Amino acid sequence: MRFVNVFPRLVCAGLLLLLSTALISTSAHADPLPSWQDGPTKQAIVDFVDKVTKKGSPDFVPPNERIATIDNDGTLWSEQPAYFQLFYAIDRVKELAPKHPEWKTQEPFASILKGDMKGALAGGEKGLLEIVAATHGNITTEEFNKSVKRWLKTAKHPTKKQPYTTLVFQPMLELLDYLRANGFKTFIVSGGGIDFVRVFSEEVYGIPPEQVVGSSLKARYEVRDGKPVLVKLPDIYLIDDKEGKPVGIHQIIGRKPIFVAGNSDGDYQMLEWATAGDGPRFGMIVHHTDAEREWAYDRNSPIGKLNKALDDAGKKGWTLVDMKSDWKVVFPSDKQ
Amino acid sequence: MRFVNVFPRLVCAGLLLLLSTALISTSAHADPLPSWQDGPTKQAIVDFVDKVTKKGSPDFVPPNERIATIDNDGTLWSEQPAYFQLFYAIDRVKELAPKHPEWKTQEPFASILKGDMKGALAGGEKGLLEIVAATHGNITTEEFNKSVKRWLKTAKHPTKKQPYTTLVFQPMLELLDYLRANGFKTFIVSGGGIDFVRVFSEEVYGIPPEQVVGSSLKARYEVRDGKPVLVKLPDIYLIDDKEGKPVGIHQIIGRKPIFVAGNSDGDYQMLEWATAGDGPRFGMIVHHTDAEREWAYDRNSPIGKLNKALDDAGKKGWTLVDMKSDWKVVFPSDKQ
Structure with missing residues (x-):
């Protein structure tokens, strides 16, 4: 009986040991960031994640x-060549135009309808806010969601001729997965519209609506024909850009992130705030250095201008990702 | 060799089977809501959770x-006898008074400093907003967090003589755990201050700051002596009460809840919005029916008035929890 009792236990233990060794060695060898070129940038990310997740480490979080x-x-x-949400707004102006005969002569709508983008943007911020109000306001949240969903299914990027949601960065998708696999909660903090981004964030990035921060319009609750609805109003609630990003993070998340990523001076304050203070922090x-695979632009770009943040990255300890040399592939469709 | 190879596997399989049976039967027999009296209220909660979590069920979510x-x-x-946050504000007025000699004659502060609560609240909403601005505004978010934390550690309820965070409802703590164990993400949606509730929500309710919705002040980002801070401004950003609750949920969570709980007409619109529409929903x-263990109040209470929601609960299909008969214990300290 002793043999029968002890031997199976030993074999069980052996099997379990083999199994767990196999699992551990698989995870140790699989590269969680295969689209990132080996080098100091990738190493900096991995080192940071390792030190904050290692129990007993002085930097454990x-x-x-x-x-x-x-x-x-x-x-x-x-x-x-412009924030993708602007293309949605333009298409929405065209869709709504039959109900707004006055737009034929009223700027910035007249220029949009004539396909004159320069004229449409000539009104500066005031004109942009009018476009936002007309295309994103006075609509229930459900109608807005449906409208964006429909648009994302059919619209194509003007030069890449692909659906917008295919123009996501494969290395960043891997980074999001890698962070989540290491216990991070990943949030989007966008200068774009919170309700716009929420429509595709879960499917495309694995980030649920409740983990999206963005610019927003005010909203009003009302009961229409017995059905409760939320109406998006044509008034700005939050501009989640520049100094608005730390504010948006505080209002919606309620604590300071330890890992932040951006690409322009619009992210400066978020980087500055999140990487200041005690404890391990990663900025x-x-x-954008890759004119061939994506676009190359920084200091003088009207969209995504990267100037002050580029100057200060070194002294602030922020890690610069050189798209051309650090990323083996840019878009998921580049993968072989 | 055949015996040696096959027998341990059989024993392993048997051990695993025994182990998993033990685990399953434990979880089937352990009551996840032990402080809830068996009866229709508890059954309604359990039935709802069962049907939305059962794969293949037409109500699966x-x-x-x-x-x-x-x-x-x-x-x-x-x-x-008043929202606990008001006691914080009163204590904070007293703490700040030496820096504000003008408060000795200026209402509502003069009455607060004299301990005259009736006089302090005589100014109505305007007076309340002045108290909020003076005690919650013009302070960095970090200073505010520290101040609330300190207060919660030392302050005691005026009649119960216990720390405020012990006056939580044991059956509701169990309900939160039960929902989370069944894959729900639990959020607080409070008429109280979002930054106030976030200080204790994680420790007391297991709800992290990013899952708290509440009333808020505007905030401003600035760099003070080289240190980035967020300053709470003395201006209202959102009143997360009544029709503000669906708005707050939309702005912060971005989707409609399927399970909602409240206790007053301030929760009416949240209940109405969340329980309308397709699919399974629980309101x-x-x-508050228990004058002995807690308090009994509803239609005419100045705090937590429950009138319209009580009238409409039946026709809207909302489940009424009778605190006196449905809860075996009220506070954690009541447990034997």
């Missing part, structure tokens, strides 16, 4: 405090 | 859509 906030336009997907800037 | 939003004052902890109202 408990999982509930592992908050990562990542910009969207230019950081998770492309933003050239990352995606530098 | 995928985990990412299992959003629960729960009011705080009067639903997760007590709210009598719950905690009715």
Whole structure:
């Protein structure tokens, strides 16, 4: 009986040991960031994640405090020749035009309808806000969601001729997965519209709506024909850009992230705030250096201008990602 | 060799089977809501959770859509004889008074400093907003967090003589755990201050700051002596009460909850919005009926008035929790 009792236990233990060794060695050898070129940038990311997740490490951060906030336009997907949300707004103006005969002569709508983008943007911020109000306001949240969903299914990028949601960065998708696998909660913090980004964030990035921070309009609750609805109003609630990013993070997330990534001066304050203070912190800037595979732009770009943050990255300890040399592939469709 | 190879496997399989059977039967027999009296209220909660979590059920809801939003004052902890946050504000007025000699003659501060609560509240909403601005505004978010933390450690309820965070409802703590164990993401949606509730929500309710919705002040980002800070401004950003609750949920969570709980007419619109529409939805109202163990109040209470929601609960299909008969214990300290 002794043989029968002890031997199976030994074999069980052996099997378990073999199994767990196999699992551990698999995970140790599989590269969680295969689209990132080996080198100092990738190493900096891995070193940071290792030190904050290693129990007993002086830099250990408990999982509930592992908050990562990542910009969207230019950081998770492309933003050239204009923020993709602007193309939605333009298409929406065209769709709504039959109900607004006055737009034929009223700027910035008249220029949009004539396909004159320069004229449409000539009104500066005031004109842009009018476009936002007309295309994103006075609509229920459900109608808006449906409209964006429909648009994303059919619209194609003007030069890449692909759906916008395919113009996401494969290395960043891997980074999001890698952070989550290491107990991070990943958030988008976008200058773009919060309701716009929420429509595709879960499917495309694995980030649920409740983990999206962005610019927003005010909203009003009302009961229409017995049905409760939320109406998006044509008034700005938050501009989640520049100094608005730390504010948006505070209002929606309520604590300071330890990992932040952006690509432009619009992310400066988020980087500055999140990487200041005690404890381990990681700031990352995606530098668009690849004119061949994506776009190359920084200091003088009207979209995604990267000037002050580029100057200060060194002294602030922010990690610069050189898209051309650090990324083996840019878009998921580049993968072989 | 055949015996040696096959026998241990059989024993392993047997051990695993025994182990998993033991685990399953433990979880089937352990009551996840031990402080709830058996009866129709408890059964309604369990039935709802069962049907939305059972794969193949026509009412199955995928985990990412299992959003629960729960009011705080009067639903997760007590709210009598006044919202606990008001006691914080009063103590803060007293603490700040030496720096504000003008408060000796200026209402509502003069009355607060004299201990005259009736006089302090005589100014109505305007007076309340002045108290909020003076005690919650013009302070960095870090200073505010520290101040609330310090207060919660030392302050005691005026009649119960216990720390405020002990006056939470044991059955509701169990309900939060039960929902989370069934894949729900639990959120607080409070008329109280978002930054106030976030200070203790994680420790007391297991709800992290990023899952708290509440009333808020505007905030401003600035760099003070080289240190980036967020300053709470003395201006209202959102009143997360009544029709503000669906708005707050939309702005911060970005999708409609399927499980909602409240206790007053301040929760009416949240209940109405969340329980309207397709698919399984659960609305719950905690009715304060227990003058002996807690407080008994509803239609005419100045705090936590429950009138219209009580009238409409039946026709809207909301489940009324009768605190006196449905809860075996009220506070954790009541447990034997």
